[in-house]
Amino acid sequence: MMAPLKGLDIAPPQAYPYARRGFCGLLVPYGNYAMEYEARAFLPEGFVPLTARLSEDGEDLEARLANYFDFQKLAAALKSYGSTPLLAAGVACSSTSYIIGIERELEVFRRLNELWNGRVAWTTEAVDLAFTELGTRRFTLVSPYPAGITAACIGYWERRGYSIEHVEQIEPGTGFHPIYTIPEPLTDQAVARAVARSRSAVFITGTGLATLSALGQNRDAGVPVLSANLALCWRLAMLAGLPGSSLTDWLSQSAPWRRHLP
Structure with missing residues (x-):
């Protein structure tokens, strides 16, 4: 059995340079x-x-x-x-x-x-805990995945007890990776459409998707907007x-x- 990481505990951190927390x-x-x-x-x-x-x-x-x-x-x-x-x-x-x-x-x-x-x-x-804290089991999904993985994503969240209101699909990028290279305007537009349709929350899936611009443009959305x-x-x-x-x-x-x- 591997020994656990010594640092993964609840000891308060020291004030390391650049890392005071x-x-x-x-x-x-x-x-x-x-x-x-x-x-x-x-x-x-x-x-x-x-x-x-x-x-x-x-x-x-x-x-x-x-x-x-x-x-x-x-x-x-x-x-x-x-x-x-x-x-x-x-x-x-x-x-x-x-x-x-x-x-x-x-x-x-x-x-x-x-x-x-x-x-x-x-x-x-983390996403499940966040939606639990928000008190919702419904969201509009923004997905950058190919159709098959988007379908698996929907199935996963439905098995966790969520209802998917609507799916906004983002077209893949054309660079070295189909998700990592998606231009920010495409994500911005998809998230804006999702916000306009959602009655509960918006979830942007995909940890490799650039989302800061979309979050900034929808900071005043009437529903919570959560990225992975x-x-x-x-x-x-x-x-x-x-x-x-x-x-x-x-x-x-x-x-x-x-x-x-x-």
């Missing part, structure tokens, strides 16, 4: 730079994310996505932080949850959290016990991360 681990698929960029905007100042890269193996897209949640690979990625005093760690990949399903996902993270003191978060867990990355960062701050970690604070017009919006 401590460190968190951020595990991302190897090309996902949007999550890294947005984490620096969303996380409170002085709470520093340290990134580990997740690799994959597989014959097709679904097999490769499923491989991100291989228990041994995730455990090895967490162990790579060594003695770094992490207050929490987050696995930033939502599409894998949709592909492997709820039961397998929960088993993987149950095992990880047994080893690392319950301090490992993941995207879909915002939810995971909120969960990391909550696990770390940082002040101001209620979702009401995070979604308010005065939330500190809004200063970083375009």
Whole structure:
């Protein structure tokens, strides 16, 4: 059995240079730079994310996505932080949850959290906790995925007891990755359409999707607008016990991360 990370505990952080509120681990698929960029905007100042890269193996897209949640690979990625005093760690990949399903996902993270003191978060867990705090089981979905993964996403959330009001599909990008290279105006437009139709909340799925511009343009929406990355960062701050970690604070017009919006 792997030894748990020494740093994943509830000890108060020391005032490290640049990291007066401590460190968190951020595990991302190897090309996902949007999550890294947005984490620096969303996380409170002085709470520093340290990134580990997740690799994959597989014959097709679904097999490769499923491989991100291989228990041994995730455990090895967490162990790579060594003695770094992490207050929490987050696995930033939502599409894998949709592909492997709820039961397998929960088993993987149950095992990880047994080893690392319950301090490992993941995207879909964070989103579910956020909507629970908001008191809604309905949302309009904004998806950057191919049709098959969007369908798996819908099925996943319906099995979790949610009703999907409407789906806004974003056309894929044309660069090195179909999601990471989606131009921001396409996301902005899709989120604006979702806000106009929603009667409950809007959820932007996809941790590799650039969402800061869309969040900025819809800051006065009449419904909550939640992105996958915002939810995971909120969960990391909550696990770390940082002040101001209620979702009401995070979604308010005065939330500190809004200063970083375009």
